[in-house]
Amino acid sequence: MAVFERTYRRFDGALSTRRRRFLVVPRYALTAVMQSRAFVMFYLLCFLPPFVGLVLIYLRHNVAALQLLNLPLDRLRNTLPIGAGFFERGLEIQGFLAFLVAVVVAPALIAPDLRNNGLALYLSRPFSRAEYLLGKLSVLALLLSAITWVPGALLFLLQGYLEGAGWLVEQGRVLGALFAGSWALILSLSLLALAVSAWVKWKPVARIVLLILYFVTSGLGRLMEMALGTWWSELLSLRLVIETAWTGLFGLAPRTAMPAWAAWVALVAGSLACLGLLARRVRAYEVVR
């Protein structure tokens, strides 16, 4: 019997629970993302800075190793204090890498679905637009978490373990700042990347637009600040906004004229605008007026 000569029967087995159904999307998306060998290589490189941080923390607490390497302990301690500045600088580096990961991954998550009318297929099932977005967002959240707050928190705990309970209590704010700062980056970056991808519907163009948004607006913000002498122009730059928010969280001296509250307001407003854009674009069919 040829296997294609079959007849249709309904499915009468047990269904999966509705609440966990959005997890289907990241499972498939992550598999697709990890099929690219180039991306996997790049993603592994993103763990290099935390590894360097790990080595530095280890050396700082290992006198024998320092003597072996002929490195002066006091000089190392003075030139590289492990505290809020160390972790904030690490988060800046990882934040930039997270941006590059988002540039690569986000357009591939959403633009092809819109370009190939895939949303009608998703949304004709018991699956809402919110679940679709949550599923796509969770892919980025997972990938970006693994290179931002997760290694940061592990390094913090290692440093606390080596330094002692007193340091942990004294620097407790850093752990909260790492977590909150990373999530501020993850959410705002993911929403921006998804919104741009949904808007242009074409992967390469979405990536170019994201790069322009990051680099050009940074330079433009600085230029306008110098020309106009006001910090308002710094709000144009995603990098400056997020770094200002971080310095506020870590309790460090501000490096920009922009106040921390303004940075937070800009982040929240930008994220809401991106959500609004996604709500307009992520539909089974668009109504052309």
Next chain:
Amino acid sequence: MHDSAPAVPPPDPAQGPPALQAAPPPSPLPSPSPLPSLPPLPPIVELDGLTVSLGGRAVLRDLRAALGGRCIGLLGPNGAGKTTLLHTLLGFFPPSAGTARVFGRDIRTDTAAIRAQMGYMPESDSFIAGMSGIRFVRLMAELSGLPAAAALERAHEAMFYVGLGEARYRPVESYSLGMKQLAKLAQALAHGPRLLFLDEPTNGLDPPARRRMLELIRNVRDGGEARVILSSHLLRDVEECCDEVLVLKAGRVAVYANLEAERRANRRLLELEVRAADGAPAAAAFAELAATAGCDAALGTRQRLKLVLPDGVDARDMFRLAAGAALQIRRLDYKRDSLEDIFLKAMEGDADGGV
């Protein structure tokens, strides 16, 4: 999870019949398959004053009907609102007035429950890029709520069912238009819905592919496991598959007709050309003869005679009557293309009709 599970799982007698079972091979001819007379089914879709406005324009206006067939054709010219009606039933567009019920559930409040029982094959080229055919269908089945293992099994079966078994590991982007249509049908079927929405399923298909698609639709219809709403602007497709038809015109119901009843009625309607032995027209004489057999007769143009046969009388009786009176039936036509007649009448008349 791998996509390389056995394509056809071995039957397990303890588990009952498999999801997709052996069926008789498709018939080579695409003729309309008459449906056996069955008791009327409960309505699947009830339109209750449904009005939908898009972009400030009323696209559907006060639709009222109870669709109860096994395969219901949605017909209408371009822009009549066929696709909008399907999208509204799927919950893509909110009604601006009135409502509709699918399996008794209100589309305003029970969208998820309705969608769980539906399979939808969109008109446009729709797929998820970067996936093989099997992975695409499996993803869609999982999103419909099937557990991963069951989704994989059903995806394999659905791909074989639609005839893409050999191509199921190829990327969907590499499929031809006909294969993409079949893949769309597979994803609509994979989760085992009770109701299938097929929007222009034969669009862009060559004749063999079209025949195959219609055969599949008839197979689903005749299996009785799912009911079908087929939107098409091709009368032939609807006539070959559907037992009921809803004709839309300018967003209103123009006609809602039972094609089976029409076909049965048409089998009682004959058009004859009758001549005497010398070749002279004899329609009037034969009309009197036919009246004695209980037929309603009317003279048409060009000496054609139209007859409505009563129960128990068939065309052979007409030949016997003619032979007895030394008349010759030179031409006998059953009334055909009833759907075209219905459609044309609907397009001529005002909307909100019924047959």
